[in-house]
Amino acid sequence: MDFDLPETAVAVRDGVAAVAAKYDHEYWSRCEEEHRFPTEAWQDLADGGWIGLCIPEEYGGGGAGMLELAVACETLAASGGTAGIFLYILTPGFGAMTLARHGTEEQKQQILPGVATGETQFCMALTEPDAGSNAIEITTSGRVDGDELVIKGQKVWISGVENARWMLVVARTTPADEAQDKLGSRTGGFTLALVDVPEALAAGTLEYAPIPKLGGNVVTSSQVYFDDVRVPLSNVIGAVDEGFPVLWDVLNPERILAAAGGVGGAEVALRLAAEYAREREVFGRPIGANQGVQFPLAQLKAKTELARLMTYKAAWLFDQGRPCGNETNVAKLTGAQVAWEAADRAFQTFGGMAYSKEYPIERLFRDARIGKNIPVAEELILAHIGTQMLKLPRSY
Incomplete structure (x- = not known):
């Protein structure tokens, strides 16, 4: 997607993509099968400065904001590391972002340098x-x-x-x-x-x-x-x-990063589905030529682009110190929904082969489903949108 992101965010996208390209679907599937933390990918990202993005420079970080962090999370997920979004939610999100905004000077000096190098996790x-x-x-x-x-x-x-x-x-x-x-x-x-x-x-x-x-x-x-x-x-x-105010300032980044991971997950599912639909021939032509295959994928591509824009908007508002609760919730809702819908449609596009671990579709399918429940159930987000944005009566 061509988008006028700030130069800092473009650099993050390109840098994380270069690191992520070293870790293919087989790597992420192997980590999943072995229930193993992706130590190699984690350390490569940290060495490149892509974990400590939102840490102020005086503590060894990149001095960037939520938008850059969201782009990094999205890019990692789009490479196939969909469960790897935990790498960004847990330590940069819960840890670095929280301390950078609310920690004491002593806490920052004690902890943030270790986060920037990848040594310290949260x-x-x-x-x-x-x-x-x-x-x-x-x-x-x-x-x-x-x-x-x-x-x-x-x-x-x-x-x-x-x-x-x-x-x-x-x-x-x-x-x-x-x-x-x-x-x-x-x-x-x-x-x-x-x-x-x-x-x-x-x-x-x-x-x-x-x-x-x-x-x-x-x-x-x-x-x-x-x-x-x-x-x-x-x-x-x-x-x-x-x-409590600090807690809300922790939960908004969590939802933005979850949304970004959802957008990246949708992107990789659609990419794999489109590749398969171009190559797989049935009745003498690629299945992607059939509108019954093509149109649902096209619809989800449009939804992915919209979810991405809302995620970037929420992250930008957060960085500006402006209210972003509505945008954050809409981003999380749409990011999670399109990730699941894209994984489900990729599963359908692959047919019976989706069930095989020869392809990563089954892993993407499993990783995508949880986003509709965490970090907040979509029903509660809908309740927020209904009561806060549409001013409807509370149901609870």
């Missing part, structure tokens, strides 16, 4: 068994004890714990039923803190158990248990009880 712990998108209901608690925060509770579907040095944990330091009276709002009482994962594991206060899952196995997703994990108050992001 994960984030928000979702609980009884509180996912309804984050206000989380019950994992944080209790201030002297100069420490003591965290107790359980999280679920936490990806990347096995590789993470740091975990960004969201805890309730004031219970929801008390927050309204004490703090003036039920969104008060949240605290975000950095847990040193190896240290907590060694102390026996943190445990995790991987969850067997359908796809995205280049990182594990785990149940995580906090049994009085002690965190220095100097590791709090923002202030105790005042983490």
Whole structure:
């Protein structure tokens, strides 16, 4: 696609594409089969400066913004590394972006240089068994004890714990039923803190158990248990009880990067489907000459371009410090939908061969499906669009 991206974003697209070209579909499928983190691709991206993009230059990063990060994530996914979007969501998104915008000087100096080199990875712990998108209901608690925060509770579907040095944990330091009276709002009482994962594991206060899952196995997703994990108050992001605005500033980048990954996933699915449709002959002509094959692919190409534009718009607004919640949600919705629809249509285009692991279609198919559920279910996005953009009554 020809698009007047800033020169910085074009450089990112070209640079990430050059690295990604070294890692073919067979590589990503092998990592998936072996449930193995793509260490080689990760380090190559880090060495090129493509992991530390949004880290300020004084801490070893590229000093770029959300738009460049989204382009990098999209480009990696479009190369075939669709599960590789976790590489951008977990560490540059949850870690680098959060610290660059909200961390203390001490936190930045301590952590960001390691992220820029690829040595340091992140994960984030928000979702609980009884509180996912309804984050206000989380019950994992944080209790201030002297100069420490003591965290107790359980999280679920936490990806990347096995590789993470740091975990960004969201805890309730004031219970929801008390927050309204004490703090003036039920969104008060949240605290975000950095847990040193190896240290907590060694102390026996943190445990995790991987969850067997359908796809995205280049990182594990785990149940995580906090049994009085002690965190220095100097590791709090923002202030105790005042983490909700920071949380939203974490979730918007997550949704933008998920949208970008969806756009890239749609692009690679359509590219493979078009190549196959040009080459596969039935009844004496390529199947791509049949409008029943061609038109659905063409329709999805149009949808992909529109999802890309909305993703770039959301990222640009975020970089400008302007409200972007509506655009972020629309981008995530359309990016996830077109990724799934494109993977499904590629599956149909390949016919029975799509079921074979000779082709990457089955992997793209599995990777695409989860985007309709995470990082937020599309039903809740539709509810947001209905109530916030169309001003319709709430249904919940």
